[in-house]
Amino acid sequence: MFTTFPLDIAVFNAIHGLAGLTPLLDALGIFLALYLPYLLGLAALAFAFKQKTAKEKWGVFLALALAVLVSRGIITEAIHFLYPIARPFVALGFTPLIGESGASFPSGHAAFFFALSFMLFAFDRKWGTWFLALAFANGLARVFVGVHYPMDILGGIVVGFISYLIVQYLLKPGRLRAAPVSQAAQDISGENAAPDQVA
Numbered sequence: 001m002f003t004t005f006p007l008d009i010a011v012f013n014a015i016h017g018l019a020g021l022t023p024l025l026d027a028l029g030i031f032l033a034l035y036l037p038y039l040l041g042l043a044a045l046a047f048a049f050k051q052k053t054a055k056e057k058w059g060v061f062l063a064l065a066l067a068v069l070v071s072r073g074i075i076t077e078a079i080h081f082l083y084p085i086a087r088p089f090v091a092l093g094f095t096p097l098i099g100e101s102g103a104s105f106p107s108g109h110a111a112f113f114f115a116l117s118f119m120l121f122a123f124d125r126k127w128g129t130w131f132l133a134l135a136f137a138n139g140l141a142r143v144f145v146g147v148h149y150p151m152d153i154l155g156g157i158v159v160g161f162i163s164y165l166i167v168q169y170l171l172k173p174g175r176l177r178a179a180p181v182s183q184a185a186q187d188i189s190g191e192n193a194a195p196d197q198v199a
Contacts, residue, residue: 008151012088015143015150019097026097032141034098037109040134044116047127063167064119071115071163076108076156089146096146107148110139110156111163118164135160 019026048061080103087104089096102108113135121128139153 005151008149011150012143015140016088016146019144019146029141029144030097032137033145033147036134036138036141037113040113040116040131040138044120044131047120047124060123063123063171064116066167066170067115067119067160067163068112070166071160072108072112075159075163076106076111079103079106079155079159080108085152087147088149094146098145098147100147104148105152106155106159107139107142107152108156109142110135110148110153111159112156113138114157114160115163115167116160118161119167122164122168 019029044064045061048064049057051057051060083105084103085105087096087100087102088094089100113131117128117131117135119128120131139148139156142148143150143153
């Protein structure tokens with residue numbers, strides 16, 4: 001099925017139209033679209049396991065894993081099944097810079113990495129900001145290489161944010177947002193908070 005908006009196609013053509021202009025730009029686009037996700041995944045694991053205690057490590061890991069499971073494994077797959085949209089290179093008849101298959105909307109990569117980024121931002125604003133920026137770069141690159149429309153990336157961002165909210169609610173409502181890593185991780189892993197000091 002091919003259903004998208006004229007503005008979406010116009011923005012896609014403007015971004016993808018830069019492909020093929022220079023080998024260096026193509027190489028950068030391919031790296032960001034194809035290989036950056038592996039680096040982000042490793043960095044997220046490093047963030048989880050750099051926490052001080054085992055309960056903090058597993059608390060962070062559980063939150064990140066649930067966020068990407070809900071976003072990529074459940075919501076995105078459900079939308080792909082119920083409302084399959086052909087990828088740009090299939091609908092418009094061209095050869096993309098990288099190989100890809102499956103439905104186009106929403107972007108599974110964007111859903112995955114924005115869910116991860118929003119959850120990381122709840123634990124650590126600096127890490128979360130970097131992840132959000134790099135997740136956006138990955139999404140832009142996947143439009144550039146011809147495997148997604150801009151609306152696919154926007155849809156993935158929305159799915160990622162909704163997934164973050166769902167996981168936040170399921171684990172400890174209101175505890176993740178702007179919480180220090182140690183406190184949020186302890187809340188998720190079930191570690192009891194220290195008793196209030198008596199004045």
